[in-house]
Amino acid sequence: MGMAAPIFHEFAPDLRHGHRVYASDLGSTPPSGSRSRYDLPRHAEVGSETMPEIINHARQRIEAGDLAIGVGLRQARTVDIGPIMKSCGYDWLFIDLEHNTMTLDTAAQISVAAGAAGITPVVRVHALALHDATRVLDGGALGVVVPHVDTPERAAEVVAWCKYPPIGKRSITGALPQLGFRSLPIPEATAAINAATLVVVMLETPLAVANAAAIAAVPGVDALLVGTNDLTIEMGIGGQIGHPRVAEAYETVLAACSAHGVYPGLGGVYQRDLMERYVGMGFRLILAGNDLPFMMSAAKEQSAFLRDLEPS
Secondary structure (H helix, E strand, O other): OOOOOOEOOOOEEEOOOOEEEOHHHHOOOOOOOOOOOOOOOOEEEEOOEEEEEOOOHHHHHHHOOOOEEEEEEOOOOOOOHHHHHHHOOOOEEEEEOOOOOOOHHHHHHHHHHHHHHOOEEEEEOOOOOHHHHHHHHHOOOOEEEEOOOOOHHHHHHHHHHHOOOOOOOOOOOOOOHHHOOOOOOHHHHHHHHHHHOEEEEEEOOHHHHHOHHHHHOOOOOOEEEEEHHHHHHHOOOOOOOOOHHHHHHHHHHHHHHHHHOOEEEEEOOOOHHHHHHHHHHOOOEEEEEEHHHHHHHHHHHHHHHHHOOOOO
16 A cells, blocks of 8 residues: 655645645645644654655745745854744744855754754755755755846756756655655655745846746746845945835836745845835745844844943
8 A cells, every 4th residue: 555645734836737736635634733843753644654744834934924034044053053043933044055164964954953843944055056955955955045046947957956857857865854754655755845845046136137027937936035135236236225226126026926926035135124115015035134143233232231331
């Protein structure tokens, strides 16, 4: 007798057919209530088998009409950062392999611990290292961010590396952390992982913005994340995050996302009045900042307070 598919408690876009896939579409019915993790002790009973659950908390938040709030990792190297950021109210980790020296092995270990803690691990790889995308996904990530995607052809290449057939060309391996390290029938396993995995492409140039609709239309792309800092540099207005041309670019990206059912993502905007303005425009996948400025801000505030005290 074949095994049933892993259970989902949220729905995810199946961009091959233009509709959303529920657990029942994958051959099982979700039980009542919700789960917060894909760790080994937490399973759902399906017939005589116990099947691991896959929850992508970023997807779950957005599909519920909320913001999916992420935090970037630049300094952290230990696996407790996932539970820590979960306790701080974040939904997903932006584990950055583009702009820091973290190893792929460290990213994978953080990903597994984050998944067990109920915070979704998403890894940004270097634009020229798509082979690392498949490796971090095999290692426990539930999403990949690829920077500098300017064309739909490049977006299709990203999908090919990150999604299993028939959507992409990703190679299958066994004992995946997201499936509780269990051996499952290949059709169920690949369908489950495809539905849970976020493929996020970054738009960071005027060309990418102009191609936003075509990029969003690529089957298997789940989110368009605007890299605002690089975008302003490319536009000749470096650092002017509140410039009207930035808002115009955002409108183009938001319209593309709305037309094609993908998630609009915002990165590089950390000034609160601007965050409020742009979230109000419709962005939902939000990168709130990263661990280094968070640490520095709190440290500076505390030292400044103590420097102002008069010694007795």
